Amino acid sequence: MRARAGSAALALVLGLWLAGLAPAQIGGGSIVGTVRDPSAAPVPGVRVVAHNQDTNEERFVATNTEGYYEFPLLAAGPYRIRAEAQGFNVVQGEVFTLSTGTRPRIDLALTVGAVSEKIDVSATAPQINTTTTDLGVVMTRTRADELPLNGRNFQELVSLQAGVVSSPSSGAGGRGGISFHGSTALGTNMMLDGVDMSFGEVNGAASFQSAGGGGTLINTVSVEAIQEFKSTASASSAEYGRAGGGVLNITTRSGSNDWHGTLFEFFRNDKLNANDFFSNKNNLGKSPLRWNQFGGNVAGPIKRDKVFFFFNYEGAKVRRQSQVTGNVPTEALLVQLTPEIRNTLTTILPAPTNATSNPLIGQHVRNDRSTNDEQTFLTRVDVLLGQQRLAVRHSYNNQDYATPSLSPTMPTTYPMRYQNAVVEHTMNLGSAMLNELRLGFNRVDLFRNPANYEKIPAYISVQGINASMSNFIHFLPTTYSVADNFTILRGRHSIKMGVDLREVRSVRYQGGPPSYSYTTTADIIAQRPVSVGLSFTTSKGLRTLNTGFYIQDDWRLSPKLQVNLGVRYEYSPPLRGGFNVNSSDPYGAYNAAQEPMFASDRNDFGPRVGIVWTPDAAQRTVVRAGGAVSYIMPQAIHYYDMAFISPKLSGVSSFAAADVPASYLIYPNAIAFQTLIQNNPDLLPPSMKLSRSVADYNRRDTYVGMWNLAVQRQVTKTLALQAAYVGQRTLKLISVRPLNLVNPATGTRPVTSLGQVNFEENAANISYNSLELSANQKLWHGLNYDAYFTLADGRGYYAPDDTITFTGGGLQDPLNIAGSTGPLQGLSKRVFRNIFSYSIPGGTRLQNRYLRGALSGWTLRSIIGWRSGLPLNLTSGNDFVGSGRSAGQRPDVVAGVDPYIGSHDTQVWLNAAAFSITGPKAEKRYGNLGYYALRGPSAFTMDSGLHKTFQLTEAQRLTVRLESFNTLNHTTLGNPNTTLNSATFGLITGAGSQRLYQVALKYVF
Structure with a gap:
């Protein structure tokens, strides 16, 4: 030690x-x-x-x-x-x-x-x-402060640039992550003032979404406290690490010699809004809404020219109705069930509101209440000491979020307390040297707590009916970081080196009731579960120290040509805290407690190379080309389903019916069994075939090769155009393969002493190529805008899944992983985004000051976006081959039948007649439909704002804002149900928000 x-x-x-x-x-x-x-x-x-x-x-x-x-x-x-x-x-x-x-x-x-x-x-x-080869966008405070943001969440602004996806509905934004140029969304390095601001156990934002819940409104930091943020991606400098796709760094505001401050209130009410599409369809009426976001900030000098401060507070109180949709049992099914199963289903699930094609299964649709209570504080002090500068900043969030579930009596709450702090010191060591030191602290305290789960003996799922909740988890990840950077100028060389240490301490306490899964309604009537899942209540902890060293040389060969060369080395010691096999054999022996969970990977050298060429002396045209290799360090979230109590008990264990003693297959006897073996794993009956969740001990860290070629032209003093080709390939990406499945020919497993083995291995990959166009117009005759277009092709090999599944859910045939290769989940082929602001001329030359005041000061702002449909992975919901696992199995394609219906009137998108589930079942083979072979509906959005500014004095102004989200009230349908044996297959049950209005008042001095 x-x-x-x-x-x-x-x-x-x-x-x-x-x-x-x-x-x-x-x-x-x-x-x-x-x-x-x-x-x-x-x-x-x-x-x-x-x-x-x-x-x-x-x-x-x-x-x-x-x-x-x-x-x-x-x-x-x-x-x-x-x-x-x-x-x-x-x-x-x-x-x-x-x-x-x-x-x-x-x-x-x-x-x-x-x-x-x-x-x-x-x-x-x-x-x-004209100096670097990376691709990225700076979003200034003006943009963040004045654009109409639905919820005032800074992350909405990140996705406005080319090649970036951050929406959780896309699949690429799972757990609050952001995908840059087709990379895994969990490979983004997110920083606040240069120090880690992530959730800790996963590289996503510190929000409820990182825990598998909904989104927080004030995400990590108030937009009022943001000076700007810079996203950096593709062939970036060696100073940027831990990033498989991009780096997002937010800079907070600081004080100045002048006193400045802001007071603001943003208000919404359902009386102003249109009705939701599906509320109209189901005669539910307009959903109640009470939305208030408010706060203020103040900044100024403590000692003029020497010491400055900035303080910001923002609060949010939101009471709104969220639409809840799901399949539920009808009375015709309930009367055929045992009293224990019937009581659980009726306790958890509500009555149906709509019929389906199956008389035993109905659909329930309702509006139910969700709440947000959030408070965010940020304090910063900057001190100037000659050629030194010291900055200290502390952020604190106190947030509570509650979201409804299909069960009216079991909403999930997410109380969160978040802290982030940084101390930054910079020192000029003469005119050619500079040193910078940063110390950072980042902690999330978040409890995912489903209400009344302890009253349910066991959860149930059957043929699209999901009478279950997420397990409770108390997350407590903490990150400590130290970074030191030194710069020296020598002749034509700007040389930079640095070290970056980040200690990650991840802790969670979790558990929940067992679960029973039935394939068909006939199975639940006959008490024939296909599997039983156990979730053991325990405290878990994982810890590691990420280390990065780099050197970068920007070499000016001539006034027109610059070569950027660099290399970065990163190392992350193996995680400790859980049990894993001590080899690449998923059936092998386990390591001992507190031993490394996998072997060290000491090969993470990341070279960087770039060329910047400005052919004309006026610097109006620049050609940039660059390439880089970067690494993604292991993230704790991928290892929490492994064993912690005992090597015999994986954190979440799934048992096929054939592996469970008959007495425990009777609902709800698994609860007694779960309690028994958690207290004493050695009491497992000899006939019990344990499942395993293990990882390849000899795994390699995920790495990404990225390259780009860009041509940028400054057309006028205020207008710049750019065309870029961007390529990226992610290798050794983590994915899960379910092994030891039942052999259909023999009806037994290859290793008869074990049940299903979920083997986590770094073997998946992603390839991405795109054309990215941009136009950036600075203020010109009152107009400024940024327009971006992306034409992309991305493919995933071995079912890479950013939504984080630990059972290989998207993988059809574990013995043919190449068969699960297809379009990249969450990636649209074509994306257009535009943001603009226009100051409406008028009144400035009028003599009458009242008319001049009424007609001047108007500004129109808007965010417009369109994307093509997202890839859909259609599954059968059945076990065709008799392997004991139905997840990921796809049907056959019926030749000559259009798979799309695309009806806006009935919201049926997919045609069930285009797919067959009878042939494969008889032949014991997998279906021939490709992986993610279909596409969902396209999406169009338009958010707008009309602002009127009253100049009260030279230093004071008051702005009244009227903002609308989905200004045209255009119905953007969600993706359909893609499980073929579901009673609602092909049906779209969700849509984007209806038109919402927001009124705001902001006073600035």
Whole structure:
């Protein structure tokens, strides 16, 4: 134990000593450029000053022999660059905004004259990227603050760029993750002020969605507290790690020399809204809604030019109706069941409201209440100490969310307490060196608590009827991080090195009642379950220390050509805390308690290479090409279904009926059996065939190869266009293969002493190629907009699933994993997104001040999006081959029959007659329908806002906002039921929101 602690301490000391070179753009931005004389010759020794307009902070550097200068790290904000040299006039450029994660190039031309004379020139940051090869977008505070956001969740803004998916309904946003360019959504590095802001045990946002629930409104941080955020993806610098697709870094607001503040209230009421599509259809009437989001912030100097603070508070109280839909038993079925099963079904499930094609199964539709009570606080202090800067920030969220389930008496609550803190110190060590140190803390305390679950002896599912709830889980993941970066400039080289340590401590307490699964209604009537699931109540913990080192050299070969070279090394020691097999044999022996759960992977070297070429001296056109390899570190969530109590008992154990003693197959006797073996696993009867959830001990870390070629053109001073080809391949992606299934020929399992074995292996992969187009118009005659179009092709091999399943749910044939290859889940082929803002002209020249006040200050803003349909994986719901497992089995295709009905009137999307389930059952074979071979409906959205600003005084303004979501009240249908033996197969039972109105009032001083 002491040896391990000593090694960790030594690694920390060495890491901080080696910490090197990074533009440290994770914590701010850089400015680079060249200073030339009137003959265009470079001028060395010029004093270049970067002046922060908000804080009066000045940083200075000197140009080298090439006339090159660089500010490696500056806090985000408004700046003006000034150049001073003996024999020349002082030259200063225009004020521009420096964004986090950006590296604008600003060249200055000196004129001969006295140093005392100051000349303003038009030099400012170009709109195109002329220094890096990554693809990404900066979303400024203006965008985050003023666009109509449904719920005011910053993550909605992330998906507005090309190649990005963050919607949980797509499947790619499972557990709050974000998918960049076809990557796994759980491979995104999410940071707040440069430190981890994830859920801890999974790389998703710290929200209820990460626990398998709904979405929080104030996601991690209030949009009012965001200065900006930068997403970085595809061939990024070596400073960015732990990312299989992209890096999202949010920068919080800070104070300045001027006092600023905001008070705001956002209000919604059902009286303003249209009725929901399915509420209209089912005569449910308009759903009640009471929605209030409110708060304020204040910022200013504690000591002018030296110490500044910022404080933000936002609260939310929402009471709304959510539509609940599901299959339920009819009275015709209930009267045929045993009293115990009937009592459970009637306790959990409501009566049907609609009939289906099956007289034993009905459909229930209702509106039920969900609530959000959220409070978010953020405090930040910045201190300027000469050539040093210190920033301290703390965030705290107190949030409670409750969502209804199909059972009226069993809603699920999600109380969450979230904290995130950072201490950041930067120091200029002369004009050519800089060091940055960050310390971070991130903790989530979240309880997923289904009400009244303890009153149910066991859950039940049968042929589309789901009388069950999620297990209760108390999550308590904590992350501690240390990062140190050092930058040094040498001639034509900007060299950066750094070390990044992230200790992840994940803890959860979970459990719940057992469950019975029946294939058909005949089976539940006859008490013939196909499987019995046990969930053992226990406390679990997993822990590891992620370590990353990198070096990056941005080499300026000429004024027009730059080569970016880098390499990053990452290492994550094996997780400890659970039991796993100690080999690649899924039937092998287990390791001992607290031993490593898998072997170390010490091969995670990630090279980075890029070329930036600006063919014209005016920097109006740039060609960028880059490639990189990056790694995704193991995430605790993938290992929590493994054994923790005893090697004999996986966390969630599923037993086929043939593996369970007959007495325990009678409902609800499994509850007594679960209690018995949890207290003493050695009391398992010899005839009991244990299931296993294990992982390949010799697994390799997931890695991603990414490359891009982009051409960007600044058409005018305010308009930039870009076309990019983006490629990406994710390898060694985690997936699950169910093994030891029943041999249909013999009726027995290959290993007769075991039941089903769920074998987790890093063997799946994703391939992605896309054309991504963008147009970015800065303010021009009152108009600014960003438009993005993506034409993408993505395919998944071996059923990669971002929604996190641990039983290989999408895999049809475990002995032919290539047979589960098809379109990438959650990826649309075509996506268009547009955001714009237009200041309506009028009234500014009128003499009458009342008319001038009434007609001026109007702004129209909108977010418009369209995507093609998402891939659908159609399954039969039956065990055709007799393997004891029905999940993932697909039917046959009936030739010549259109699989789509696509009726908007009846909401039936798929044609059951186009698929057959009779042939494979007789022949004991799998169906021939492809994996994710069908597509769901396309989707169109339009959210709008009309804002009126009253300028009360020079420093005070009041804005009234009228915003609408789904402005055109267009019905966007969800995906249909894709289980062929379900009574509601092919039917769409959900849709996007109806038109909602929001009224807001915001006072700014």
